[in-house]
Amino acid sequence: MAKDVIIACDFAGAAETYAFLDRFPEEKPFLKIGMELFYAEGPQIVRELKARGHKLFLDLKLHDIPNTVKKAMRVLSNLDADIVNLHAAGTRAMMEAALEGLTRPDGSRPLLIAVTQLTSTDQQRMEQELLIEKPLDEVVLAYARNAAAAGLDGVVCSPLEAGKVHAACGAGFLTVTPGVRFAEGEKGDQKRVTTPAEARALGSDFIVVGRPITQAADPLAAYRRCVKEFLG
Numbered sequence: 278m279a280k281d282v283i284i285a286c287d288f289a290g291a292a293e294t295y296a297f298l299d300r301f302p303e304e305k306p307f308l309k310i311g312m313e314l315f316y317a318e319g320p321q322i323v324r325e326l327k328a329r330g331h332k333l334f335l336d337l338k339l340h341d342i343p344n345t346v347k348k349a350m351r352v353l354s355n356l357d358a359d360i361v362n363l364h365a366a367g368t369r370a371m372m373e374a375a376l377e378g379l380t381r382p383d384g385s386r387p388l389l390i391a392v393t394q395l396t397s398t399d400q401q402r403m404e405q406e407l408l409i410e411k412p413l414d415e416v417v418l419a420y421a422r423n424a425a426a427a428g429l430d431g432v433v434c435s436p437l438e439a440g441k442v443h444a445a446c447g448a449g450f451l452t453v454t455p456g457v458r459f460a461e462g463e464k465g466d467q468k469r470v471t472t473p474a475e476a477r478a479l480g481s482d483f484i485v486v487g488r489p490i491t492q493a494a495d496p497l498a499a500y501r502r503c504v505k506e507f508l509g
């Protein structure tokens with residue numbers, strides 16, 4: 278799939294989401310739906326956005342025993358999302374089961390990517406609460422390698438990690454990267470950020486951009502600027 282800008286639709290409900298999308302008369306942006314919107318509106322929001330012609334990253338971060346994840350992925354594959362995800366911490370067996378569940382009888386399937394360590398987990402919490410004592414960036418790369426070995430298509434990571442992930446897992450292994458801000462923009466709660474142009478230079482395959490577009494005075498102009506900076 279070609280490189281693209283994905284808008285994080287972190288909205289509480291369908292009405293708010295459609296009101297936002299009404300501001301895009303020409304483009305059909307690639308959208309990300311997370312737990313908040315999915316749990317509020319259910320699978321219908323996915324069907325509706327697909328019917329409107331959007332590509333969709335369904336960011337539900339599955340993590341359970343392999344059989345449960347496999348069956349859940351089978352259901353998600355019927356929803357026709359373009360990208361779905363899970364936690365690499367579920368182990369290789371879970372990731373392989375997920376791929377099996379996701380693959381349709383005709384062999385097609387959505388792309389499947391893994392969350393390595395959440396960016397909200399820092400070294401100290403990982404050591405003290407998860408009892409993982411290796412350096413965080415080593416853990417992220419090891420989880421990315423597990424995901425690649427299980428046959429997944431990529432990982433969610435920071436643009437700052439995209440180069441290392443590609444070096445470890447291959448240039449074709451996708452890096453889907455949040456933490457993107459315009460040069461003069463508010464960082465909000467994101468700490469390690471890059472601009473869309475920097476993300477491009479670092480080799481990100483997809484940037485996930487939320488508030489710099491959704492909270493902009495002119496979301497359409499902000500989206501177009503992102504696309505221009507990231508895709509050139």
Ligand code: C5P
Nearest residue numbers: 285395396455456467485486487488489
């Ligand atoms: O508003 P903002 O651009 O920070 O939104 C980024 C999006 O990417 C949010 O939906 C957030 O949940 C998601 N995300 C992230 N960091 C991760 C994984 C997902 O910011 N490590």
